[in-house]
Amino acid sequence: MKQAGPRVLAVANQKGGVGKTTTAINLGTALASIGERVLVIDLDPQGNASTGLGIDIMGRSKTSFDVLTGAVTVLETALPTAIPGLHIVPANADLVGVDSTLTDQTRAYRLRDALTALASQLRNMPADQGFGYVLIDCPPSLNLLTLNAMTAAHAVLVPVQCEFFALEGISQLKDTIDQIRATLNPQLEIQGVVLTMHDARTSLSKEVAENVRAFFGPKVYETIIPRNTRVAEAPSHGKPILLYDFDCAGSQAYIRLATEIIERERQNQAA
Template identity: 75%
Template structure:
């Protein structure tokens, strides 16, 4: 099975595996390369519904590598919107304008409905001036697209993957978990406003 249930009700995961090694070279020769992921998601959703007819997917989230390769191109071709995480660190600002240009290119050629839904500032530390500067610059560049919620630099977030758990199951009460809960609420609110407009 490709679609795995998790400990969180109504949350399913399709994990990456070693089959993705060399995927760029495989996709490079494929005529339908920008749409392979879109087609695979459509097929997976159909298969899951056939097995469990009551299954309904409200959101499909695709976690991309921080590079603009064929996997990321496929993800953006398959998506309605992107949420851009930006670490509040020195090199974070370097790729932002390139990413924005890439999204505009994809809109023009492959996926006219692709939007930047939001930008989330991560690894934020209000005590560090660089962190505050990066947040300020990102807000100046993206304006209202930047979510109010910032994900703090948090040891518990860093520890959770080594325990095989998402942060909300690892330590629900830590600052990182609470920030992610606020972010989820903010994302859903923005989505509701977008659909209502």
């Protein structure tokens, strides 16, 4: 059985501290736990997704920076994680220099070209060695790295924190996606919006959730990621939450989110 090209989702929000990296690594883990093969691409110079999936800084000899510069392919860079079916293209601080390194007119298309080459390679591989999903963990800003991610992606997954300034920058992000669709990637869409760090004890979380649903409508997933101490602790142990504490509320929420995302993908393909 041949592997078709993977579904590419950029996990992005120009506002920091919204649970973007946490969502990328735990959603990737949850997808893998229900049988999907997943590749996370760490495109943030801080490399938090790499750390959160247990990749030591000394083990990152080939990184997403090398993919963007064309020095290596995605498959040559992808590392296995402790989760069967989940790989990661790691990142380090080299990404800080990407603007000065890539100066030609194709620089916004580097990741797209690399993933196009990956899809071509996967067609000659068994399905159990390929990837069904690629999740790109973007930096919390609109720069060349985020442009590369959105140009390469089929859709954007937007984590939104349930706190006072949650909607700050959301309209700007939507405008950015519209601009990229008009200029660099006509197929780009918002795949879904994930409400994160929700505290059911506060009226503020409820109000923010209602406002986000009013703004994005059915794009917002039914699954809400709760504010959970165990989820916050897990990255410091180099583990996604499903490995750190499978039974906690955060783990179970990410499994539900993964199931909901797959169901939405099936509905989109059938439409």
